[in-house]
Amino acid sequence: MVKKTHLIAVIAVVAVVLVAAIAVALNPDLSGNQEQEPETREIVDMAGRTVTVPTEINRVVAVCSGCLRVLTYMDAADLICGVEEFESDPTGRPYAMAHPEYASLPVIGPGHGGDAELIAAENPDVIFCSDARSPDFDAIQEQTGIPVVCIVYGGLDTPEEIQTFYDGLTLVGEVLHKEDRATEVINYFSDIIDDLDSRTSDIPDSEKLSVYIGGLSAGGKHGIVSTNAYYAPFTLTNSKNVITDEMVDGSTSVVSIDAEIIPSLNPDIIFIDYYGLSLCQEDVVAHADVYGSLDAIKNNCTYGLIGYNWYHLNYGMVLSDAYYVGKVLYPDQFSDVDPEQKADEIYDFLVGASCYDELAELYAPFGPVSLR
Numbered sequence: 001m002v003k004k005t006h007l008i009a010v011i012a013v014v015a016v017v018l019v020a021a022i023a024v025a026l027n028p029d030l031s032g033n034q035e036q037e038p039e040t041r042e043i044v045d046m047a048g049r050t051v052t053v054p055t056e057i058n059r060v061v062a063v064c065s066g067c068l069r070v071l072t073y074m075d076a077a078d079l080i081c082g083v084e085e086f087e088s089d090p091t092g093r094p095y096a097m098a099h100p101e102y103a104s105l106p107v108i109g110p111g112h113g114g115d116a117e118l119i120a121a122e123n124p125d126v127i128f129c130s131d132a133r134s135p136d137f138d139a140i141q142e143q144t145g146i147p148v149v150c151i152v153y154g155g156l157d158t159p160e161e162i163q164t165f166y167d168g169l170t171l172v173g174e175v176l177h178k179e180d181r182a183t184e185v186i187n188y189f190s191d192i193i194d195d196l197d198s199r200t201s202d203i204p205d206s207e208k209l210s211v212y213i214g215g216l217s218a219g220g221k222h223g224i225v226s227t228n229a230y231y232a233p234f235t236l237t238n239s240k241n242v243i244t245d246e247m248v249d250g251s252t253s254v255v256s257i258d259a260e261i262i263p264s265l266n267p268d269i270i271f272i273d274y275y276g277l278s279l280c281q282e283d284v285v286a287h288a289d290v291y292g293s294l295d296a297i298k299n300n301c302t303y304g305l306i307g308y309n310w311y312h313l314n315y316g317m318v319l320s321d322a323y324y325v326g327k328v329l330y331p332d333q334f335s336d337v338d339p340e341q342k343a344d345e346i347y348d349f350l351v352g353a354s355c356y357d358e359l360a361e362l363y364a365p366f367g368p369v370s371l372r
Helices: 002-026 067-073 100-104 116-121 137-144 159-176 179-200 259-265 274-286 315-329 339-351 356-362
Strands: 040-044 050-054 060-063 126-129 148-150 210-214 269-273 302-305
Touching (some): 050 148, 067 126, 067 159, 067 339, 116 137, 126 137, 126 159, 137 148, 148 159, 159 179, 179 315, 179 339, 210 259, 269 315, 274 302, 302 315, 315 339, 339 356
Parallel strands (some): 060 126, 126 148, 210 269, 269 302
Antiparallel strands (some): 040 050
């Protein structure tokens, strides 16, 4: 009887060992020898630099113009651990208006780059910089011991600039493990750009009203001669801009043109950046002999747009301005669009809050303006 009991015990032990061995074979993680995820990884940023970043990222800062906007678009607001000094005032920037918590975060230095010592004090895992042409990011990385990842901001005025914007989103997504959000944002912009194009691309130039944009802000307020041959709300809607590429030597930036040529261009419609509206009104009154003959002014065909140049390009406002431009120039093609509702839809997706009413109160709502 004792022998039989001993045999049963031995068989039981062997069975347990066999079951355990099979379990380990089927699930290597149980062996304790599973491969550990590396603590760091290498990425190549938009300055062409190979940067070693932590695999797990919980704290980040954004320096230089527009960088915090991009991180906000990428649903990374909860990772921000410090902001540049001027972020204490959210005026005119929907990403900041939608995230008032930014204003109470520790200050990491002045705008356009921050301060290495203040950045280091907040101990971010990664520093994002939106000026890949700056000579300072290597110095900041060396001074802080924190990896600096550079993006190029891009734009919406040319296909090349749009692709650059998308590349920046993709890079941020790679670093922060937010690849799905990057794809989502890129697809959102692509769908809107396609929508604007599909509504307007088949309209012959001969049937289009000619347009001019004045009062564009660039480093401050400017008057009616401040314009752009590649004004994104015009290019996205295939509009007939009286300012041509040849007039500005191919520049895609805001430029000041000779006031004397505007009467010869005689646009059917004039749009004005609200930020420069008062200066435009002063120009028209002071130079009535130059501007008084313009059909757009005589016929009250002048309209206001909410400016989008505030610490770099406000992508969301470009899109909402474009829908309003489309509504004015092509009412039949945009009959189903309410520009104010569209603006809120765009901001809600990009920054998590509807901001149009607040912007309209700050500047003015989409609508006609008087230049006389």
